[in-house]
Amino acid sequence: MNTYPSKLLENAVSELSKLPGIGRKSALRLALHLLRKEIAEVEAFGNAVIKMRKDICYCKECHNISDAELCSICSSPKRDRSTICVVETTRDVMAIENTGQMSGIYHVLGGIISPMEGIGPEELEIESLVERVRDGKVKEIVLALPTTIEGDTTNFYLYRKLNDLSLKITTLARGVSIGDELEFTDEVTLGRSILNRTLYDGAFLKK
Amino acid sequence: MNTYPSKLLENAVSELSKLPGIGRKSALRLALHLLRKEIAEVEAFGNAVIKMRKDICYCKECHNISDAELCSICSSPKRDRSTICVVETTRDVMAIENTGQMSGIYHVLGGIISPMEGIGPEELEIESLVERVRDGKVKEIVLALPTTIEGDTTNFYLYRKLNDLSLKITTLARGVSIGDELEFTDEVTLGRSILNRTLYDGAFLKK
Structure with missing residues (x-):
């Protein structure tokens, strides 16, 4: 679809389609969805994204995303x-x-x-x-x-x-995922889970 | 995932997850993608959406989306x-x-x-x-x-x-889609395409 009825719509669609996993058709659907919303809602949407990008910090200790110089995990006693x-x-x-x-x-x-x-x-x-x-x-x-x-x-x-x-x-321990069937577990994982087998702990399972 | 490391991130994720077809996990992926972009790019993204919602018109004749009072189709001679x-x-x-x-x-x-x-x-x-x-x-x-x-x-x-x-x-004419197999066409469509059969036009197909 190349014949957009409006430059403003076309511009919004091309911006939305830059997001990963969103093609031009999905972007058009999103743009038309936003057009049906109140102006205040769309402003809240756009500004939340811009504010996040502008004001976000990275923790100087662990480099995780943070609202402050030191993240809540690093600063927790x-x-x-x-x-x-x-x-x-x-x-x-x-x-x-x-x-x-x-x-x-x-x-x-x-x-x-x-x-x-x-x-x-x-x-x-x-x-x-x-x-x-x-x-x-x-x-x-x-x-x-x-x-x-x-x-x-x-x-x-x-x-x-x-x-x-x-x-x-x-x-991290590698092993069979909880709920997985053995026959569908790949060989490497199954092999490792045998080598690194742990003492049976009924209490953990009963929890 | 409830433990967001930042309010700004959480806010952006909750706004993005209001879009149709985008859950909280996808919204987080989109937010982290936007965090890796330049500030100018993210501003262009957010502002394109806001500007579209604020400034778009609807054609007073046909009510299609338009950049002017009368859309380009309605105003075309x-x-x-x-x-x-x-x-x-x-x-x-x-x-x-x-x-x-x-x-x-x-x-x-x-x-x-x-x-x-x-x-x-x-x-x-x-x-x-x-x-x-x-x-x-x-x-x-x-x-x-x-x-x-x-x-x-x-x-x-x-x-x-x-x-x-x-x-x-x-x-609009209803009929078998071009490229479709007859055996997979639904009965109603196939029935209608027989009732409304058209004169064979070889020239159209050769084009």
Whole structure:
């Protein structure tokens, strides 16, 4: 559809279609949806996005998205500051926080090493991580990066950078997902889950 | 995911998730995508949407979206003003314009009669259509509404409103789509395409 009845509509559609996963047809649908809304609602929409981009901060400690210089996790007195969980993005922090199982603090790399996309270690918050652990108060680094080649590469790079600092370096347990059928679990995962089998804990399952 | 690291992010996500077909997870993905863009780009995005909503006009003749009081189709001297094609929305105008087969002008109802959704004839641009044809210069009304119960209801309502004005009232031809297999065409469409069969025109197919 190329014949837009209005330049204003066309402009809004082309902006909306720059969003990932939204083509021109979907963008047109979104634009027409917004046209049916009150002006105040559309202003709230546009301004929320602009304000977010303009005013958002990144925590100077963990580099997570934050409203202040220090994020709410880094500034919390309840957190165990001897454990740092290393993740790729803010979304991973949110996912782990939702489990309620991480008592430590985080370090957001802002990506992972990917030669294919031209992302090297110097583009990521790796030096600042080494800086953070240098004072010796950190006892454990939990690597919670994706289980991809890029994730493994980054894990290995971090391991070499951090290994001489006498830290415990751990990674998330790999195993069969809860609710998954064994026959549909891939071989590598199933193999690892056998090697790293744990003592049966009925109490955990009954909870 | 409820634990947003920033109020600004949370606010942007909740605004983005108001868009149709975008849940909170997709909205978070879009917000993080926008965070990686330049401030100027995000401002262009937000302002294009706000400006569209604030400044867009509707053509006083056909009620299509327009940048001026009269849309480019209604103000074009090349258009056949004796034929009015009645459609539900702007998107239908765009779809028909893309075919290049409609030399007439349009009338955008802004919806179709739907008792289920509480949309009656008075919510739509029906009176203004009757007004437009009253001067006797319009010779044909092409009903190009959806082939749904609501579309049929609206067609019938318009037919009763317009029938005493000595107009030719037509609807789009229904038939087998080009490229479709007969065995997968529904019975009603196939039946109608037999009843309304046309003279074989080899020239059209060779074009």
